[in-house]
Amino acid sequence: MPRPCAIIAEDEPLLRDELAELLAALWPELEVVAQTGDGIATLRALERHAPDVLFLDIEMPGLTGLEVARQTNGRCIAQLYSQGARLSIECEAGPRRAVLEIPLPQPSETQRGHAA
Numbered sequence: 001m002p003r004p005c006a007i008i009a010e011d012e013p014l015l016r017d018e019l020a021e022l023l024a025a026l027w028p029e030l031e032v033v034a035q036t037g038d039g040i041a042t043l044r045a046l047e048r049h050a051p052d053v054l055f056l057d058i059e060m061p062g063l064t065g066l067e068v069a070r071q072t073n074g075r076c077i078a079q080l081y082s083q084g085a086r087l088s089i090e091c092e093a094g095p096r097r098a099v100l101e102i103p104l105p106q107p108s109e110t111q112r113g114h115a116a
Helices: 013-026 039-049 065-071
Strands: 005-009 031-036 053-057 077-081 086-093 096-103
Touching (some): 005 013, 013 031
Parallel strands (some): 005 031
């Protein structure tokens, strides 16, 4: 059975890296095939990689996560989230089924470009 694959779409590089690390620890079978920082790049990666799951930040430049999710046309599972939220992922691995609850980090003021 092939490994499930995913794309992470997050415009904050530190949050994108942290989500990738969390997913690797909590769902080791998942292969992250691309990481993107805006909606346009995410659509290109969707066409190139045909992932099983898209992890989409709701607020991204270019196209929002919601706009990208609408354009998937059911080709994959779109998991939408916003910063500081909990990401809930339901996955199946053969006879096993799990729900992963991942608390997403809040970006610091420095990460948002609002240094104190």
